Amino acid sequence: MDIDPAQVDRRSLYQWLIGCVVPRPIAWITTINEQQVVNLAPFSFFNGVTASPPIVSVAIAHRDPMKDTLRNLIANGEAVIHLAPSTAIEQVHQSGADYARHISEITELGLATIPSIRVRPPRLVDAQVALECRLLQTVPVGTPATTLCLLEVVHFHVADAVIGADGFPDAKLLRAPARLGGRNYLSAASWEVIEQPLQVVSAEKRLTR
Numbered sequence: 159m160d161i162d163p164a165q166v167d168r169r170s171l172y173q174w175l176i177g178c179v180v181p182r183p184i185a186w187i188t189t190i191n192e193q194q195v196v197n198l199a200p201f202s203f204f205n206g207v208t209a210s211p212p213i214v215s216v217a218i219a220h221r222d223p224m225k226d227t228l229r230n231l232i233a234n235g236e237a238v239i240h241l242a243p244s245t246a247i248e249q250v251h252q253s254g255a256d257y258a259r260h261i262s263e264i265t266e267l268g269l270a271t272i273p274s275i276r277v278r279p280p281r282l283v284d285a286q287v288a289l290e291c292r293l294l295q296t297v298p299v300g301t302p303a304t305t306l307c308l309l310e311v312v313h314f315h316v317a318d319a320v321i322g323a324d325g326f327p328d329a330k331l332l333r334a335p336a337r338l339g340g341r342n343y344l345s346a347a348s349w350e351v352i353e354q355p356l357q358v359v360s361a362e363k364r365l366t367r
């Protein structure tokens with residue numbers, strides 16, 4: 159099948175894109191508003207950008223009214239990005255519903271939080287990875303504009319239980335669920351992790367620097 163984006167309506171284009179770019183990690187994000195209501199929402203247009211300093215990206219689509227996460231980020235620049243535990247797919251999904259601004263998804267879903275170290279939004283107790291972040295830059299992309307948010311990780315929380323033998327996070331232990339096309343999720347309980355050896359390039363074909 160061949161798709162010309164110019165011939166496809168916006169809704170279908172979204173389905174084509176999210177069906178092709180899979181699996182996507184899910185940023186489960188806490189932010190806080192001026193009334194101190196803690197907001198929680200999932201975002202799968204999420205990835206690492208650079209490691210020095212550690213920066214991640216989250217793309218937040220246009221909505222009228224603006225999505226609470228973006229509004230809070232623009233207002234105070236702080237967020238905690240969690241990787242959801244594998245047992246929380248239903249809660250992740252439900253937290254993406256259209257709750258009114260004064261309603262906290264944390265309370266609605268009965269989740270426990272604890273204070274963060276460097277930012278005001280609290281972090282989720284049950285998340286094995288929580289990245290305390292400050293907003294660095296926003297970039298409008300597309301029409302109506304999605305806001306690409308670049309966030310610097312100012313503190314990492316990683317549960318000892320997901321640290322591997324090399325002293326770094328191990329995907330086999332973390333097993334964070336991921337987002338697929340439609341309303342589908344990848345349950346990482348069944349992930350197969352395949353480790354590869356260091357690549358070898360003969361001396362005459364190797365990049366010289």
Ligand SMILES: Cc1cc2nc3c(=O)[nH]c(=O)nc-3n(C[C@H](O)[C@H](O)[C@H](O)COP(=O)(O)O)c2cc1C
Pocket residue numbers: 184197198199200201202203204217218219220224225226227228250251252253254255256257337
């Ligand atoms: C798994 C999942 C991933 C999502 N990813 C995105 C995303 O990358 N960008 C986006 O704008 N909305 C995304 N959404 C939709 C938002 O979560 C949804 O609009 C939510 O209501 C926003 O909440 P807020 O207004 O509290 O910020 C996603 C929803 C789900 C369930």
